[in-house]
Amino acid sequence: MQHLDDATRTELEAAAFRRLLTHLDAHKEVQNIDLMILADFCRNCLSKWLVAAAEERGAELDYEAAREYVYGMPYAEWKQQHQQPATPEQQAAFEARQAEKRQAGETS
Known part of the structure; x- marks a missing residue:
């Protein structure tokens, strides 16, 4: 992607994010805790970012407006x-994932 100009790269990144x-949104069955276990981020993380x-x-x-954008509805409703x-x-x-992160942080 280095050959792309900044505006095009930003547009592509934004499209990928959307x-x-x-x-x-299509996979609401995937719980935030599952995302945190597997990928170390969740919908709330996206909102914070x-x-x-x-x-x-x-x-x-x-934060609440960001969460509504990420969740597609007010968080309490979701x-x-x-x-x-x-x-x-x-x-x-x-908890095992968090312990691994703590241990990695201690040895890094």
């Missing part, structure tokens, strides 16, 4: 309709 949001990007550019974007309680197996896998 496609990621569409993909996540949007807020951070806005702040870096001097734009105002609050949570009520689609979020399942984490299973003991998911919680254990998440």
Whole structure:
């Protein structure tokens, strides 16, 4: 992608991000905890990254507005309709993932 100009690269990145949001929206069965276990990010992380990007550019974007954009609806509504309680197996896998990150941080 280095051969692309900045504007084109930004447009492609934005299009890929929008496609990621569409993909996540089509797969509401994939819980945030599953994303955190497998990829170390979730929909909330995307929301926080949007807020951070806005702040870096001097734009105002609050976290709840960012979450509504990422989730496609108010977070409370999405949570009520689609979020399942984490299973003991998911919680254990998440804790194991966090322990691995802590250990990697200690040895790095």
